[in-house]
Amino acid sequence: MITVFPEGAMQLAKKTTLKMADIVTESIQTSQSYLHSRDSEDYDVVMQLEEMVNKLDTEITSYLLKIMKQSGNSADVAETYTKTLEIVKNYERMSDLSTNLVELYNMTVEGRETFSEEAMEDIDTMYKLLLDMLHRSMKIYQNEDSAGYELLLQDEEYMDLIEDKYREKHFRRLADGICDTKFASSVFVDVLSTLERIADHGVNVARNVNSAVKMHSSGH
Known part of the structure; x- marks a missing residue:
């Protein structure tokens, strides 16, 4: 497929990247579950999802490189290659940050401590906005x-x-x-900044799509 139809191969890479995005979303949702459940099973799931994301990252990156090599000097393929690679790396980073969150929560579990009720409400509010943003960002990528x-x-x-x-x-x-x-009390600020950084990566996904759409609409 790569040699005969590089555009089709790129669509396959996109489909796999969207699968990766779903796994990342599940990881972030599970990190929130762990915050509330304090159940080691939720912690383990986030770590397993991270392994899946890393595997997909390696596979997609390798596949994109093969498409790029086979396409010669196609400007369209090069542009899509760069955009997709950037998006993949942003999702991979989100998964890393999700594991950081459960590691922070785990410190409180092992220390037999809990966040205050107000702190929990604030974290949950950020999660709600974050997950909504990630859903919309993924739709922008999916629908171009x-x-x-x-x-x-x-x-x-x-x-x-x-x-x-x-x-x-x-x-x-x-x-x-x-x-x-x-x-x-010491990890709370780290939790907030980690959630904010995940949101930044989500916006980066949409930013890559927006740049590509602008380029095409301006005739480049």
């Missing part, structure tokens, strides 16, 4: 349609705002002696 891109950028700004707001609330809780845990 950047219509929802501007709204996604607005949500990225809102995510930055609530991260700052929740960080300030946390420092106030520390000052008021409400958060006096050793591990939970």
Whole structure:
């Protein structure tokens, strides 16, 4: 397929990348489950999903390279190759960050500590926005349609705002002696920044699509 029909091979690579995106979403959802359940099974699932993502990352990257080599100097194939590779790397990074989240939560589990009720609500609010953003970002990639891109950028700004707001609330809780845990209070800020970084990678996926759509619509 690669030699005869490189465009079709690229579509296959895209289909596999979308499968990777689904696995990453499941990983992030499971990290949130672990936050609440504190069940080692959820922790293990995130680690298993990370292995699956790494395997797909290697396979897709290798496949894309073969397509690129076989296509000669096709500008269209080169553009799609670069875009798809960037998207794959963003999803791979999201999966890494999801494992970071469960490792942070695991510190509180092993320390026999819990986040305060307010802290849990703030984390859950960020998760809700994050998962919604990732769903819309994946749809932009799937449909090659950047219509929802501007709204996604607005949500990225809102995510930055609530991260700052929740960080300030946390420092106030520390000052008021409400958060006096050793591990939970120290990792909370890391949790917020990790969720915000995952959102950034989600927006990067849509940004790659938006750039490609703009190039084609301007006649390049």
